[in-house]
Amino acid sequence: MSKVVLITGASSGIGKCIGEYLIQKDFIVYGTSRNPDKYKDSKFPILALNVKENNTILKTVNTVIEKEGRLDVVINNAGAGITGPIEETPEVEIKNNFETNFFGPINVIKAVLPQMREQQSGLIINITSIAGYMGLPYRGIYSASKGALELLTEAFRMELKGFNIKMTNVAPGDFATNIAAGRYHAPLLETSPYLKPYGDTLNLMDEHVDNGSNPNVMAQAIYKIINTSDPKVHYKIGEFMQKFSIVLKRILPDKVYEKLLMSHYKL
Template identity: 55%
Template structure:
């Protein structure tokens, strides 16, 4: 029996792969996009309008879904945006905007969906975070912080809702071949800045990692497995072995030794 699945940010990238795969497995999938009308391709699943930073948009989406379905079995909080820049030179408005999408957006979706799931004493929530959320990466500090915050609040929330029959977990991807680089906010590389050389090299490295990343269908397959788990762990990782191993190194190495690895990697 298939689930009714809501996937935010399903018009491109990881969300699109997840939504397509779950649809092909026989689930009833509703994807979302800020502007579904701009996509000319035919999606095999319903693509609905949603801005996760807008309370009215969330309310309208959930009202529409309640007219179509008697339940929502699975929420996959995938909608997110990237941001890069030296912390000193990245505007606080840009950082706040990133948190609105990457942190407060998923929380708003969860607050909206929980009453619907509680009616059936059943539900699954997967928050898509990032391996970057487990460490403070130079020139990606704001992104690491927003995803790290989502990781931590997910740990608290899953304990609060466990008795209601609702399961929550996070899935942290590494670098995958998507168009995220084209949609990422970049603080400008400033001529004469003390960060100029290292930041530019970091941008080049980030883009090459994404371009050379694995196929996002790997994430879709992992999500398809996770939604069937009766007793999921709080956190799951998916991505290149070396990126996942970096988290193991962080656990076992002295802090200064791990920091030195990062400094060497980013040529700092």
């Protein structure tokens, strides 16, 4: 029996790539977008869902279950980038980022758990970020929202084990997608004391995305995880040095690691 997969934020980038890869492997795939009418040429159905609006989450989840009778894999991929000096980032944008990157996935998980409990099976994959393992300069809010989702997954896994529902984190590094286009950027203010370091860091971040890995690497990793009987708690997918940076944080003294990051960002 083909597994039924629901992917949030699947109209472009990593989510779209995962969906297209999985249908080639005979999965039944549903994706979501806030504006599904823009993607009528998608290779798999795109349903309306805004992770900040719980009624749209429940409606879409129920639609998939009514059509297929089950829901085997949920991939919490929808997310939003945010950059800027924390001091100059509007509170409304900080809350908006957490609504998308943290509370949104929680509400998706809550919506699918009753069906997975009834099936006595299911897999939930939370797409986080390597940035969630460290507080990055001018990406502190993004690091915090993704790091919070990483920790949430650790707790959720233990709560769900008795129902045979599995959950894991997949933390990507930089991939060549259009994520930068949808990212909130705190404006570069001429009067800001952060003008030069923030501007330089912003350019460096965009360069990293432009030179990022092919998102097919993520799709292949997700496919392997789905076919793993007992997924790990955390997976890191990206260039060697991006993954190695997490190892360094674990073994180096805090101030030494901080100096390495500051040197990398030329701060």
